[in-house]
Amino acid sequence: xxxxRSFLASIAASGAGALIPAASWADLGNxxxxxxAKDRAGRYALCGLTATAQIAFRxxxxxxxxxxxxxxxxxxxxxxxxxxxxxxLVLDCASGRVVQRLESPQGRHFYGHGAYLQGGDxxxxxxxxxxxxxxxxxxxxxxxxxxxxxEIPTGGIGPxxxxxxxxxETLVVAxxxxxxxxxxxRDKLNLDDMHPSLVYIDDGHITEKVTLPPEMAQxxxxxxxxxxDGMVAAALQWEGxxxxxxxxxxxxxxxxxxxxxxxxxxxxxxxxxxxxxxxxSGDGGQVAITGPRGGAAHIFDPDSEDGPTIMRRMxxxxxxxxxxxxxxxxxxxxxICPDHAxxxxxxWDNHLVxx
Amino acid sequence: MIxxxxxxxxxxxxxxxxxxxxAGDVIDSYILPGVDRFADAADAxxxxxxxxxxxxxxxAETAQAWAAISHLExxxxxxxxxxxxxxxxxxxxxxxxxxxxxxxxxxxDALTSEAMAKASVAAxxxxxxxxxxxxxxxxxxxxxxxLADDLAATAGQIRDxxxxxxxxxxxxxxxAGNTRFLTxxxxxxxxxxxxxxxxxxxxxxxxxxxxxxxxxxxxxxAELRRxxxxxxxxxxQIAGLRQMAAALGPxxxxxxxxxxxxxxxxxxxxxxxxxxxDPAARFRIEAIQTSIREAITHAQAELGDALGIQAGxxxxxxx
Numbered sequence: 001x002x003x004x005r006s007f008l009a010s011i012a013a014s015g016a017g018a019l020i021p022a023a024s025w026a027d028l029g030n031x032x033x034x035x036x037a038k039d040r041a042g043r044y045a046l047c048g049l050t051a052t053a054q055i056a057f058r059x060x061x062x063x064x065x066x067x068x069x070x071x072x073x074x075x076x077x078x079x080x081x082x083x084x085x086x087x088x089l090v091l092d093c094a095s096g097r098v099v100q101r102l103e104s105p106q107g108r109h110f111y112g113h114g115a116y117l118q119g120g121d122x123x124x125x126x127x128x129x130x131x132x133x134x135x136x137x138x139x140x141x142x143x144x145x146x147x148x149x150x151e152i153p154t155g156g157i158g159p160x161x162x163x164x165x166x167x168x169e170t171l172v173v174a175x176x177x178x179x180x181x182x183x184x185x186r187d188k189l190n191l192d193d194m195h196p197s198l199v200y201i202d203d204g205h206i207t208e209k210v211t212l213p214p215e216m217a218q219x220x221x222x223x224x225x226x227x228x229d230g231m232v233a234a235a236l237q238w239e240g241x242x243x244x245x246x247x248x249x250x251x252x253x254x255x256x257x258x259x260x261x262x263x264x265x266x267x268x269x270x271x272x273x274x275x276x277x278x279x280x281s282g283d284g285g286q287v288a289i290t291g292p293r294g295g296a297a298h299i300f301d302p303d304s305e306d307g308p309t310i311m312r313r314m315x316x317x318x319x320x321x322x323x324x325x326x327x328x329x330x331x332x333x334x335x336i337c338p339d340h341a342x343x344x345x346x347x348w349d350n351h352l353v354x355x
Numbered sequence: 356m357i358x359x360x361x362x363x364x365x366x367x368x369x370x371x372x373x374x375x376x377x378a379g380d381v382i383d384s385y386i387l388p389g390v391d392r393f394a395d396a397a398d399a400x401x402x403x404x405x406x407x408x409x410x411x412x413x414x415a416e417t418a419q420a421w422a423a424i425s426h427l428e429x430x431x432x433x434x435x436x437x438x439x440x441x442x443x444x445x446x447x448x449x450x451x452x453x454x455x456x457x458x459x460x461x462x463x464d465a466l467t468s469e470a471m472a473k474a475s476v477a478a479x480x481x482x483x484x485x486x487x488x489x490x491x492x493x494x495x496x497x498x499x500x501x502l503a504d505d506l507a508a509t510a511g512q513i514r515d516x517x518x519x520x521x522x523x524x525x526x527x528x529x530x531a532g533n534t535r536f537l538t539x540x541x542x543x544x545x546x547x548x549x550x551x552x553x554x555x556x557x558x559x560x561x562x563x564x565x566x567x568x569x570x571x572x573x574x575x576x577a578e579l580r581r582x583x584x585x586x587x588x589x590x591x592q593i594a595g596l597r598q599m600a601a602a603l604g605p606x607x608x609x610x611x612x613x614x615x616x617x618x619x620x621x622x623x624x625x626x627x628x629x630x631x632x633d634p635a636a637r638f639r640i641e642a643i644q645t646s647i648r649e650a651i652t653h654a655q656a657e658l659g660d661a662l663g664i665q666a667g668x669x670x671x672x673x674x
Contacts, residue, residue: 040665066674082674112674222674237673243443243450243477265473269436274673292669295433312535314429314545315667331667332544334537343538347668 023075023094025355031056033320034077035329036065036349045346046079048093048355051322053335053342059096061089066112067161067351071142072120078102080125084109084182088125090146100146107131108138109182113161116142117169122149124171126159133179133190135159137171137201155206156197157190160222165230171201172232176220178239191239196221198234200254210258212250219246223277223351227284230254231302235289238273248275249289251302261300263308270294276317277351283324290328292317297328311336318352327352376543376662381602382522386427389595390514393420397510400484401503405496410488410503415587417506418481418579422561422588423595426553428670429545430524430535431516436476440509443477444578445564454478455486459498466501468508480506481579489581540664543603547658548666550599554654557592558647561585565628566640572631583626589643590620600654604662608653616646 025031031048038044044064048056059079066082075093086109090100104110104127114125123140135154140146156175163172177196179189194217198210212219218240225233234250247262248271262268271291278289280302288299292315298308315331325338329348335341396417403409421441424432432438443451454477458465465471471479484502493499525545528536536542560578565585567573577585597613600606619642630636658664 038665038668040660040663241448241450243454243475266435269439269476270434272436272439276669276673292673294436295429295670312430312434314535314548315669317669331669332541332548333665334541336534341534341537343541345663345665347665350669350674 023092024073025070025075025093028075028093029056032322032355033327034068034070034353034355035318035351036061036068036079037344037346038064038349039346046077046091046093047346049327049329049335049352051327051337051340053327053337053340055344057093057096059091059093065349067114068353069114069116069123070353070355071116074120078114078123080110080112080114083111084128084130084180084186085112086110086182088114102140102146104138105148108136111158111160111176115162115164115171117164117171124162126154126162126173127151128158128180130181133157133181135173135175137162137173150204152201152204153206154201155199155209156195158196158220160220161224163224163226165200165226165232166228168230169202170207172224172226173199173201174221174224174234175199176222176237177217178220188239191218194218194220194239198224198232198250198252198258208254210252212258212260216246216260219248221250223275225279225287227280227287227302229284231280231284233278233280233287233289233302235275235278237275240273242273244273245269246273248273248291249278249287249298249300251287261305261308263298263310267296267298267308267310270296271298277319279319279321279326279352279354281324281326282321285324286326288319288326288328290316290319292331299326317350318348320352320354322354327354376546376603376658376664378525378539378542378546381546381599382525384602385595385598386424387517387522389420389424389427390431390510390517393417393424394507394510394514396420397503397507401500401507403503405493405499407488407493410493410499411582414481414484414488414582415584417510418582418584419587419591421481422591425592426549426556426596428549428552430521431513434516435512437509437513439476440479441506441513442481442579443479444482445560445576446477446482447576450475450477451482451486455483455498459495463497466497468501468504471501471505472508480509485579485582485584543662543664544667546599546603547662547664550596550603550654550658551651551666552671553592553596553599554647554651557589557596558644558651561589561592562628562640562644562647565631566637566644567631569637572637574627574629574631577628577631580627580629585628586620586623586626590617593617593620593643593647596650600650600658604658606654606657609650609657612646612650612653616643616650619643619646 032051033049044061069078088102108127111126125138137152139150158176158178160176175197177194200208219236223235236248247260249261252258271294275289287302295314297311300308318329327337331347333344400413454475487499565577
C-alpha cells in the first residue's frame with residue numbers, strides 16, 4: 001500500500017534519480033570529501049572539498065549537521081541532523097536541492113551517522129529506540145525513494161557510527177553505550193552502567209561483539225574506520241573519572257582481541273579523554289585519531305607498537321583518507337591535505353567524510 | 356602523513372584585506388608578561404620552603420597570575436595537558452584528596468620530579484598545594500616542596516614554550532613546518548576563541564558553579580575556596596580578559612562591560628564566595644556574571660563580527 005505522501009515523494013525522486021541522468025561526483029569538480037560547516041553568519045552547510053583543500057560545492061542546511069553519508073556514484077549525500085535529530089536530508093549536491101527528507105519512524109531518532117550498502121542501493125542509519133534504549137539500524141531502500149525496509153538490532157545502547165567493511169557487505173557498528181532520551185536533550189542517563197561494544201553484522205545478524213576490559217567500561221566507542229584487510233579502528237570518548245588517562249584508540253580484527261594504543265603520559269593526557277574522529281590513511285599504513293580538546297591529532301602505525309606522531313592544530317576534529325595519506329579539518333576553517341593546505345572562512349564541524 | 360606544506364592557499368581573498376586584529380600587540384602586551392608573572396610567582400612558591408607566611412603570599416600570587424592567563428588554552432598551556440596539571444578544577448569527586456593520599460602512601464620515591472610529572476593531575480598543581488598549605492600547615496614538608504617544584508617546572512615550561520617557540524609561530528603563520536597556524540586570520544581566530552572561551556568559563560564556571568541556583572547555591576563548589584582565592588581569581592581573570600580584548604582591537608563596549616564587572620567584583624564581599632547563600636551578597640555576585648555576559652555579546656560584535664573572526668567550536672562541545 002503506497003500512501004499519498006510516499007507516492008508523491010517517489011515521483012519527485014524518480015525525477016531526480018531515474019528519468020534525468022543524475023550528476024556524478026566528477027560533474028561537481030571531483031570532490032574528495034564531504035564536511036559539514038558553520039559560516040560566520042551562523043548558517044550551516046554541507047561542503048564538498050577537493051584533494052587540494054578547496055571547496056568544490058556548498059549546499060545550505062537548515063540546521064547544524066553532524067556527519068554525512070555519500071552515495072558511491074551519484075552526487076547524492078545524506079546529511080544527518082545532530083542527535084537526537086529526527087530528520088536526515090538526501091541532497092542532490094549538483095543542484096543543492098533536497099531530494100528527500102527522511103523522518104525517523106515513531107519512537108526513533110537518528111544518532112547522526114549512516115552508510116550506503118550494495119552499491120548505493122541501500123542506506124543504513126544508526127537510531128535509538130528511545131522507549132527501551134535499544135540501538136537499531138534503520139534500513140532504507142535508496143532505489144525506491146528511501147522507503148523504510150527493515151530494522152536490525154545493534155546489540156547495544158547508543159549506536160553512533162556505522163560503516164561498511166571495504167569490499168564486503170559486512171557492517172560494523174560502534175555502540176557508544178550511552179543512553180539518551182529526546183525528553184532530556186543530550187543528557188547522558190547511564191554513565192555508571194555503560195556497556196559499549198563494537199559489533200559486526202552480516203545479513204542482519206550480529207556475528208561478533210567486541211567489548212573493552214571492565215575498567216574501561218566508561219569509554220564510549222563512538223567513531224570507526226576500516227582498512228581494506230578488515231582491520232577496524234575505533235575512537236573512544238572517556239566518560240569516567242576525569243583524572244584518569246586512558247587509551248583512546250582501539251584496533252580490532254575479526255576473531256581477535258582488541259588492542260589499545262596511546263601516546264606517552266603527558267601527550268595522552270592533553271587529549272582530555274576525548275577523541276573526535278578516526279581514520280586510516282589511504283595506504284593503510286597510518287591511523288589517526290583527532291583530539292579537538294587537546295588541539296592535536298595522534299597518528300599511529302597500526303602495525304607496530306610505536307607511539308604516535310603528533311600533529312598540533314587547534315580544534316582539529318575531522319579526519320579522512322586522502323590519496324595514500326590523511327586529511328584533517330578543524331573548527332578554525334583549516335583543511336590540511338597531504339600536499340595542500342588552505343584556510344576557509346568557515347568552521348568545520350566534527351567529521352570529514354571521504355568519497 | 357603531512358609532508359611539507361608546499362602550497363598554502365588563502366581560500367578567501369576577502370580575509371586578506373579585512374581589518375586585522377593586532378595579534379602582535381596581544382602577545383607583547385598581555386601574553387608574554389602574563390606567562391612571565393605566572394612563572395615568577397610559581398618560582399617564589401617553590402622558594403618558600405615550608406615557611407607558612409611566605410607560602411601563603413606566593414600561593415595567592417600564583418593563583419591570581421594563573422587566573423589571568425588560564426584561558427589561553429593553546430600551545431604551551433594546552434600541550435601535555437598542562438592546564439590541568441596547573442589546576443585540576445572542577446573536582447566534584449574530590450580526586451585531589453584521593454591523589455594526595457596516594458602520593459603520601461607511596462613515600463619519597465613518588466616525590467622526585469620525574470615521578471611527579473607522571474602522577475595524577477588531580478594530585479598536582481594549585482589544588483593539591485592548597486590542601487597542603489591551608490589544611491595541613493604544609494606538612495609533610497617534602498610533599499609540599501615536591502608539589503611546588505613540580506608546579507614551578509610546569510609554569511617554566513609554559514613561559515619557555517611561549518618565548519622560545521609559540522609566539523614566533525603566531526607571528527609567522529604559514530612558514531614551512533608550521534602546521535599550527537597557516538594564516539594571519541587564523542592567529543586572530545585562535546586568540547578570539549581563547550578570549551570567548553575565557554569569558555564563558557568565567558561566567559559559567561568560576562562564578563556560575565558556586566552560584567548554583569537561587570534555591571540551591573553551591574558555595575562548596577567555589578574554586579580554591581580554602582585559600583580564599585575564589586574572588587581574587589575572578590578579579591584577576593577579568594583584568595586579564597579586559598587587557599586581552601583591548602589589545603585584540605577597538606572594543607569600547609566590551610571594555611565598558613568588563614570595567615563594570617571589575618568594579619562589581621571589587622565590591623563583592625567574601626573572598627571564597629561563601630556568601631552566595633546570602634541574598635544580598637548573592638545579588639552582587641550575579642551582577643558580575645551579568646556584566647560578563649554582556650561583555651560576551653559585545654565582544655562577538657566588536658571583535659568577532661567587526662574583524663571577521665569566528666571562534667572555533669569543536670573543542671567546546673562533542674559528539
